[in-house]
Amino acid sequence: MALITPLREAVSSLVQDGDTVALEGFTHLIPHAAGHEIIRQGKKDLTLVRMTPDLIYDQIIGMGCARKLIFSWGGNPGVGSLHRFRDAVEQGWPHKLDIEEHSHAGMANAYVAGASNLPFALLRGYTGSDLPKVNPNIRFVECPFTGEKLAAIPSVRPDVTVIHAQKADRRGNVLLWGILGVQKEAVLAAKRSIITVEEIVDDLEAPTNSCVLPSWAVSAVCHVPGGAYPSYAQGYSERDNKFYKDWDPIARTRDVFQAWMKRHVLDTVDFADFKRVLNDGVNDGAKRETV
């Protein structure tokens, strides 16, 4: 049964230094609040897994929490590069970051294989690409019936998966809808899981065949309204596209990044506090502009 608990306790008890951790969410429902809490608690040596490392991993990598990244597309969607991710890969700052690189099809299948308790995922993939030359975890197997060559990659089996969802009920059953990405698979592939939710309700009112994660398949549910910000939760909030654009100059230089992270994450007590500081900053700016 999922424990309904504050995010701080969930991260503290479920995420250990050295763990393989997947924070998932495909543009929609990205668990930013949980990412901040991982940074705030100074977790170390994490192997991060995520199809689309974007701002959330730029922050975690830039703050030195990760030793390895398993991914398939790393960028600031619609804006450009992830400067902290690039700095780690290109310059080894704040320290070396190992990477294991796949395609989206590979990663999606690896999560499915993980959720299915299979040691590897089987797909038609990577043919003609140089990725198998740089990633020894992309291999090929033969079909025992047709002799066809198919790609094989190891399952993703995180120690902890973290996602954000719209609703939980008081027993800890979770409902999400809209763009689902790989979240269900990521939770079921993991040993432990943390789900932050927009609201906790008496009755989920889930449509019959909707995406529900039963309480007994989840470790912790944390009530963090707006916890996906600047990502969004369909039915609750809009994506703050401006934040994604504003991130570009912040992440571009190490000093500015570190000062921003200190002020907004390290020196705040939780995500509500982060948002308050962020809003103060925006209001300061607005004041300066109008002065």
Added chain:
Amino acid sequence: MALITPLREAVSSLVQDGDTVALEGFTHLIPHAAGHEIIRQGKKDLTLVRMTPDLIYDQIIGMGCARKLIFSWGGNPGVGSLHRFRDAVEQGWPHKLDIEEHSHAGMANAYVAGASNLPFALLRGYTGSDLPKVNPNIRFVECPFTGEKLAAIPSVRPDVTVIHAQKADRRGNVLLWGILGVQKEAVLAAKRSIITVEEIVDDLEAPTNSCVLPSWAVSAVCHVPGGAYPSYAQGYSERDNKFYKDWDPIARTRDVFQAWMKRHVLDTVDFADFKRVLNDGVNDGAKRETV
């Protein structure tokens, strides 16, 4: 784009003698009307695929339409044996029936592999069972990372899949809900597909993440209200449990079966006519009882 067409034309143009045909539906949404039409049109040499061959395949097999059956559980659920299936396997009547036998897990994975355009399905399965001894299509492969032995079976790739669903819109988009079984995978694994539906509506009103088959992924949609009878369509009809019980004595002897099929299927023009004759029979019986 799906053609919205009468069932007779769909079966006539899309099901050929010798085809591999899957009629799917797990207790719920079994396409009985389409099964009758296959019998009425005297299709021959079919390779039938179905996880749970029940009354619908008892009828098709008993009428001599099939040369082979690929399946995982053949019975009259909650009642007992399928007498026509057993007669074909045990006595070769009306002619020999080849069987390829799997477990449910195997069949479900084989449909997924078919829908995914993979030549084989990979699963943990069949270990310790005698099934691999009698089915050469159950093989084992080694994980290229861990060396673990995993089961491999050929994908199911039917020439035609037939299912029943609740709703289509006028463009031929299809919505089903409730117990979904393997129907989506069965349709996507097949070269062609026929979907009978309870109603055709202006707007599907499908919940965001519900089970929708887009018109362009379907060959034919046929309006056959009640076409799952004696199976059911959630939101439209109840399962007629009595029919399943009544089937047992009908199917038990060859003569009774043949007479019943002639009267109810061969001599009726369509499923509405079948139901009329069936009801007349029930009413006759009722009359006799009350005389």
Added chain:
Amino acid sequence: MANLESSNLEFSATEIMTVAASRLLQDGTVCFVGIGLPSTAANLARLTHAPDVVLIYESGPIGAKPTVLPLSIGDGDLSLTADTVVSTPEIFRYWLQGGRIDVGFLGAAQIDRFANINTTVIGPYDNPKVRLPGAGGAPEIAAQAKEVFIVLKQNKKAFVEKLPFITSAGFLDGGDAREKAGITGGGPTAVITDLGILTPDPVTRELTLTSIHPGVTVEQVREATGWDVKISPDLKVTEIPDADALAALRDLQARTAKAHGQSTSSEG
């Protein structure tokens, strides 16, 4: 006290079998339910001592709470009362193979001394005397659930010295044969019959009569078993069904009969 009162109750052999099977299911357990006797026992547990048992059916419902017993594995009541309904491939891939099932609850046509199960054929496979329904979900439920309960009536046709066909693995040839074959789930921990309860010896894994239903003799059990069945030196007498469980079972079956217009004891 309850026992003294309920000792006046009358109950059938099937009823004590069902109640005894039901008692083994602990509250909060995630149970993969076969249709027929397993479904009756699992739902009885849910309606009595184990309200939070999670019932999963292979057709797709997770957390089903049917008001009447399903006649078939895909009855509408399962879907309407479930926490969620997923596809059948997902049930087998993410939930069973995913290692999330505590108890697999199976029926059987035939069983041997190592709790291997036959539901495929009697006689040679290519020329069967009786063609049974086949495997269904059983081979992977038997292999992958953390433990397995098997419920079936005990007689010499069902409890046989040698199975004509092993559909689903119990302990194979006994000892560590199951583990050596690479099977991960724990295997059968109880076989509940209308005569008693058999559990595997911790070392040899041979089924041993460890509980006998009240009024049944050891001789009756021997007569009903196709091999020289081991009897536990600590043989217990099965606790008789208490009045509440019996009332709940009869109520459930009456509701079911009314809904389906028939008895639901048949398997399929």
Added chain:
Amino acid sequence: MANLESSNLEFSATEIMTVAASRLLQDGTVCFVGIGLPSTAANLARLTHAPDVVLIYESGPIGAKPTVLPLSIGDGDLSLTADTVVSTPEIFRYWLQGGRIDVGFLGAAQIDRFANINTTVIGPYDNPKVRLPGAGGAPEIAAQAKEVFIVLKQNKKAFVEKLPFITSAGFLDGGDAREKAGITGGGPTAVITDLGILTPDPVTRELTLTSIHPGVTVEQVREATGWDVKISPDLKVTEIPDADALAALRDLQARTAKAHGQSTSSEG
């Protein structure tokens, strides 16, 4: 007539590129859409000559009909306007790998003469000069869609003699190399740039300039290409955008800018 009238229109190089790319998409086509320029062109097609084009995004929406251009691959508008939204694994397994995509519409950072694509690194992989975002969905889109359109701006940094890294296969070394590698999809059939349209030679599979945008010279195309680019003897001049398409494009971009508070021409 329309041409004569619209010849008075002014349009930018990006606009003619977008409209030319859009024109290639036929009505009813099932299109797997990359974000950025491909998404703009595909949605322009849907809003003009191809109302029944089916747009699939890797985040899950099937049949998306966004009212403004998505900034990212998983914008809410994609979900709200789609015929259905499935999981990302299902998109890649049942829909792309399943062989159901007519056209894969991709962008690229770099391309070579055989339409191979690099979106991974510039410089050595282990010690990159520039770390690009990586593969995303492209390797399997490029391999499995029945045909592939690639849209990117033409200059010597992007159109290179030799790619430092092949992320996604075009025709590899040309000729039948793609087929020999076991790739099933048809591969790139058009590369649409701000200077013209290149299509693969039917035999050598080398990209050949077959259409040049009005006002662009062949010399300009040569200058913007890192290899000695083949020019078709039947070189055509790209039809200029008609007034309706141009109006629809500008309208779409204005709505988008208003909704997102910025330009949406960036890729990602």
